[in-house]
Amino acid sequence: MKNKNISFMTQAAMIAAIYVVLTYVFAPFSFGEVQVRISEALTILPVFTPAAIPGLFIGCLIGNILGGAILPDIIFGSIATLIGAFFTWKLREKSPYLAPIPPIVANILIVPFVLRYGYGVALPIPFMMCTVGIGEIISCAVLGMVLYFALKKYAKTLFAQ
Template identity: 40%
Template structure:
């Protein structure tokens, strides 16, 4: 298989696994994959960007697919497009940072944490209001005029959830995969440290 075909195939597999993991999380763990407090287990796959550049488009596409499916499943309608565009952007930025910083895995895994913590809370109040939430979750503070508070709340909760996923699940996933023969070959080609 030539390099371009291999790259596209890897990106496609990563996209499919990300989308499937996100949707399974939604089906079995309720709304833990969406909302102001997120434990999107599929985000652990961002650690794959330490091993292959194909993870960047694969994760981005997988996130877009999962968020499009969420529109149909949750009934967010056109407002769900905010999550498709900006949620996928956050995943793309995080994965790209991870790939660029791959020689320093512990630092690289902070990319998805920071990208999601900074981007997702920026549009979350619009999405929450659109689906019928009018207060900051777990408080009685109205979203009307409290968007800076909601952004701060989202920054902390989304960032904390992403950090747990990246360092508790993503880092061990990376370490395990980096030990496989197939990934060791990839690692030697792209120059990732272990």
């Protein structure tokens, strides 16, 4: 039992660290009305391990802090990632093609309101839902599925608990 807990925490910490690094390295297009957050490709990882749920949440939280986000963005952006990761995990046995949908939807529904009411972006919320959605589709659906198929073969070894 102790080794399983250590494995879970190690996986979560590694996922968080990778999320933070990707967010920070690609910061110029990880934030704003039009964003393609490369680190959001990692939201596919709950398909392989539940440790990805806290890992993605903590990674997003730290990434937003280091990226200079305001408090509402730190809180609600991280909650969007948490919601997306949790529901990706819930869909893990249905179809891998459904896995990117929860983080896309969570971010489409939350991030535009943060942009409007937190940052004062004057663009219409439906427009920002489209721009955030396009970025999330690129990150979660396209890059996430590339990551899924790259890891699928090695998942039992990489995510063993």
